[in-house]
Amino acid sequence: MPDIQVLVNDxxxxxxxxxxxxxxxxxxxxxxxxxxxxxxxxxxxxxxALIEAVKSVGEQLIAANPVELAVGNIVRQVLHIIRxxxxxxxxxxxxxxxxxxxxxxxxxxxEENEQNPSTAAVDGRCLLRPPLLHALxxxxxxxxxxxxSSALGGDSSEGKAEKSARSWKLKHDVIKAVNELIEDLNTCxxxxxxxxxxxxxxxxxxxxxxxxxxxxxxxKAAKEKKRSFHVFIAEGAPKYQGHVLAKELxxxxxxxxxxxxxxxxxxxxxxxxxxxxVHAVMxxxxxxAPVGSNMVALAAKxxxxxxxxxxxxxxxCSLFPQNPEVSLNEIGSPSELLxxxxxxxxxxxxxxxxxxxxxxxNPVFDYVPPELVSLFVTDAGAYNPSYIYQLIAxxxxxxxxxxxxxxx
Amino acid sequence: MWWRSASxxxxxxxxxxxxxxxxxxxxxxxPPLTDSTAAAAPLQNPxxxxxxxxxxxxxxxxxxxxxxxxxxLAQAQEAAAATGAVDGQDDGREGGGGTGGRAFGVIDxxxxxxxxxxxxxxxxxxxxLAAVIGNSEANTMMELEIELKKASDSLKSWDTTSxxxxxxxxxxxxxxxxxxxxxxxxxxxxxxRLIERAEKFGEISCKARRIIxxxxxxxxxxxxxxxxxxxxxVVLEVLKTAAQNKKLFRVxxxxxxxxxxxxxxxxxxxxxxxxxxxxIDSAVAYTMEEVDMVFVGADGVVESGGxxxxxxxxxxxxxxxxxxxxxxxAAESYKFARLYPLDQKDMSPALRPIDFxxxxxxxxxxxxxARDYTPPQYLTLLFTDLGVLTPSVVSDELIQLYL
Numbered sequence: 001m002p003d004i005q006v007l008v009n010d011x012x013x014x015x016x017x018x019x020x021x022x023x024x025x026x027x028x029x030x031x032x033x034x035x036x037x038x039x040x041x042x043x044x045x046x047x048x049a050l051i052e053a054v055k056s057v058g059e060q061l062i063a064a065n066p067v068e069l070a071v072g073n074i075v076r077q078v079l080h081i082i083r084x085x086x087x088x089x090x091x092x093x094x095x096x097x098x099x100x101x102x103x104x105x106x107x108x109x110x111e112e113n114e115q116n117p118s119t120a121a122v123d124g125r126c127l128l129r130p131p132l133l134h135a136l137x138x139x140x141x142x143x144x145x146x147x148x149s150s151a152l153g154g155d156s157s158e159g160k161a162e163k164s165a166r167s168w169k170l171k172h173d174v175i176k177a178v179n180e181l182i183e184d185l186n187t188c189x190x191x192x193x194x195x196x197x198x199x200x201x202x203x204x205x206x207x208x209x210x211x212x213x214x215x216x217x218x219x220k221a222a223k224e225k226k227r228s229f230h231v232f233i234a235e236g237a238p239k240y241q242g243h244v245l246a247k248e249l250x251x252x253x254x255x256x257x258x259x260x261x262x263x264x265x266x267x268x269x270x271x272x273x274x275x276x277x278v279h280a281v282m283x284x285x286x287x288x289a290p291v292g293s294n295m296v297a298l299a300a301k302x303x304x305x306x307x308x309x310x311x312x313x314x315x316x317c318s319l320f321p322q323n324p325e326v327s328l329n330e331i332g333s334p335s336e337l338l339x340x341x342x343x344x345x346x347x348x349x350x351x352x353x354x355x356x357x358x359x360x361x362n363p364v365f366d367y368v369p370p371e372l373v374s375l376f377v378t379d380a381g382a383y384n385p386s387y388i389y390q391l392i393a394x395x396x397x398x399x400x401x402x403x404x405x406x407x408x
Numbered sequence: 409m410w411w412r413s414a415s416x417x418x419x420x421x422x423x424x425x426x427x428x429x430x431x432x433x434x435x436x437x438x439p440p441l442t443d444s445t446a447a448a449a450p451l452q453n454p455x456x457x458x459x460x461x462x463x464x465x466x467x468x469x470x471x472x473x474x475x476x477x478x479x480x481l482a483q484a485q486e487a488a489a490a491t492g493a494v495d496g497q498d499d500g501r502e503g504g505g506g507t508g509g510r511a512f513g514v515i516d517x518x519x520x521x522x523x524x525x526x527x528x529x530x531x532x533x534x535x536x537l538a539a540v541i542g543n544s545e546a547n548t549m550m551e552l553e554i555e556l557k558k559a560s561d562s563l564k565s566w567d568t569t570s571x572x573x574x575x576x577x578x579x580x581x582x583x584x585x586x587x588x589x590x591x592x593x594x595x596x597x598x599x600x601r602l603i604e605r606a607e608k609f610g611e612i613s614c615k616a617r618r619i620i621x622x623x624x625x626x627x628x629x630x631x632x633x634x635x636x637x638x639x640x641x642v643v644l645e646v647l648k649t650a651a652q653n654k655k656l657f658r659v660x661x662x663x664x665x666x667x668x669x670x671x672x673x674x675x676x677x678x679x680x681x682x683x684x685x686x687x688i689d690s691a692v693a694y695t696m697e698e699v700d701m702v703f704v705g706a707d708g709v710v711e712s713g714g715x716x717x718x719x720x721x722x723x724x725x726x727x728x729x730x731x732x733x734x735x736x737x738a739a740e741s742y743k744f745a746r747l748y749p750l751d752q753k754d755m756s757p758a759l760r761p762i763d764f765x766x767x768x769x770x771x772x773x774x775x776x777x778a779r780d781y782t783p784p785q786y787l788t789l790l791f792t793d794l795g796v797l798t799p800s801v802v803s804d805e806l807i808q809l810y811l
Contacts, residue, residue, distance in 0.1 A: 284798060384800075
């Protein structure tokens with residue numbers, strides 16, 4: 001598959017050079033790339049081979065830009081899809097023998113591990129994140145299934161044609177599910193926007209920082225439902241995306257006020273709700289958001305203003321933040337802050353001394369701890385920060401959580 | 409409140425007898441009681457013993473964690489010698505208790521398992537209950553279930569102060585009986601299925617510590633300072649694994665008065681070449697600014713998501729919270745208990761004699777409770793064998809499990 005490798009290398013270099021940025025764009029590109037990786041796999045390959053292929057590509061992508069967490073999230077979601085489809089196919093196969101109506105996905109998962117010695121290695125890793133307490137109870141392999149699986153192994157020689165048909169179906173189903181995922185990525189703002197009416201009321205004042213597609217859709221949806229409210233936009237230095245948002249919102253007929261980032265605290269007492277778009281949501285409910293968000297969140301906390309984070313599922317990351325201000329941050333170009341011509345003398349390596357006297361630090365992201373977030377509005381519903389774990393359990397399989405970490 | 413008054417009695421009757429009574433002999437061979445209620449009970453609950461100001465919970469802890477003294481060893485040997493006799497006695501009692509002359513006592517089985525130094529109390533209980541199924545002569549599922557229930561009740565009443573014992577028994581019962589095995593037509597296959605489940609559960613519980621150690625590795629970074637309180641086998645495992653992974657960190661150990669379990673932990677850590685510093689318990693706030701994270705074990709994790717742990721955990725968590733330091737709890741899932749303490753006095757106290765080094769006048773009351781309750785808002789994360797959980801997840805899980 002040399003053509004695939006070309007595509008992968010192309011995307012990797014784009015990620016590395018930061019030519020594609022933003023969780024939306026990278027998520028969509030990743031999903032599309034993985035779809036072609038899957039479709040390039042030979043039809044006879046089973047689930048394990050697909051997982052391996054996706055994993056190896058995924059590792060390259062993650063290493064290219066570890067801070068772009070959406071890439072890793074999509075890789076994990078695709079892996080989860082493959083596993084799920086694989087299990088459901090096995091269920092159907094076993095189901096014919098067993099007639100077990102009560103068998104749920106998790107049981108099948110375990111059975112699969114039992115049947116297939118090649119996934120025994122996976123089992124070991126799975127131990128690191130076994131299912132939660134109640135799942136643990138429903139999940140034990142039945143002795144009956146053990147017998148059945150050996151029976152299955154026995155007559156497998158007979159059903160070779162059946163097996164290849166199954167792997168073909170697996171691939172077909174996986175590609176279909178990945179297509180659905182891509183479709184969801186394109187439309188994920190809709191279910192988020194739908195919830196706006198319940199959260200925004202008449203004559204309220206909403207504050208936001210910078211620009212995010214979800215915030216825009218969220219506010220637009222409330223406006224379309226005939227809510228009249230006022231939006232304060234902190235301009236979001238140094239990228240000033242807030243100006244763009246202000247233009248878009250005023251074009252929609254919303255009362256909009258632009259304030260500087262430093263005026264947030266002065267205005268917060270008049271604000272009823274803060275809405276923020278984010279870069280990533282961490283497993284503990286904290287968020288990685290554009291720089292300045294932590295300041296807004298603290299101001300909101302001080303005045304007991306609820307802080308609503310709008311985020312899509314592809315921004316949901318299964319990592320726990322370790323020193324996120326440094327490890328999950330990027331330093332932007334100093335030219336965004338100071339133009340080189342004006343300050344070139346002082347930024348130049350000073351005559352005689354080895355280091356410049358004027359330094360510019362331009363971090364791109366902020367970490368907002370979960371205590372400061374009141375609510376997450378996602379395309380899968382609204383959640384409290386402490387319930388993010390549930391979403392993670394829904395969208396990722398435990399096997400994929402541990403191996404890939406951002407290489408620092 | 410009964411427990412409260414009992415603790416008063418214990419406090420008031422504190423006398424030099426304490427020094428004479430071997431603190432551990434009761435664990436294995438409880439001396440005959442004169443108290444009529446206790447004597448009437450088929451199985452002796454050490455908590456009823458008025459001569460003792462130390463609860464069974466603490467004896468276990470002392471046996472497992474305490475600094476081993478020479479007299480403790482002597483008593484242990486003595487007690488071990490007496491075990492055989494007691495075994496017979498217990499079997500007789502158990503048989504007389506209506507279980508059909510069966511020469512098997514769940515308590516003995518439990519005690520046998522418990523002697524393994526690395527085996528947690530709850531796991532010992534789980535093993536003992538598994539053995540109950542194995543030795544059962546019941547012919548119907550119902551009979552077996554009742555028998556199991558009886559055994560777990562007697563285990564629980566044997567030491568009501570141990571949270572992990574109760575929690576382990578409850579979870580096991582839930583785990584074993586909440587199954588479609590009960591729908592099997594053939595009794596024998598259902599029984600073997602139960603035994604299999606029981607063994608699997610014991611296995612999972614044994615692996616728990618290892619899993620927790622692996623999960624917590626991401627959280628220990630190079631150059632960090634970790635404050636630990638008292639001795640916990642899970643926390644030791646976590647730190648040991650971190651040391652094996654060549655992480656560079658240093659540990660502050662509290663002394664863990666009155667049983668000085670912190671000393672034991674610092675000994676173990678020194679063996680691993682981890683830089684370790686001992687603190688007196690009251691120096692926690694003083695050193696907190698140097699600390700990056702607090703790591704504690706737990707005796708029990710309760711339904712609110714809070715923990716019950718060795719006395720002093722609460723104040724450490726409060727200090728850490730006020731200084732914005734994360735508090736991590738390492739606890740195996742068999743410690744998840746169906747309790748919801750509303751305040752500190754809302755638990756049955758595990759009592760513990762305290763040696764002040766000088767005679768205390770009898771008019772002076774001494775707080776001898778051995779554990780406290782730390783509410784969930786002061787905990788950052790719990791490392792369990794189910795994964796890294798926030799306190800609210802724990803309460804969610806527990807409620808769902810027992811729904």
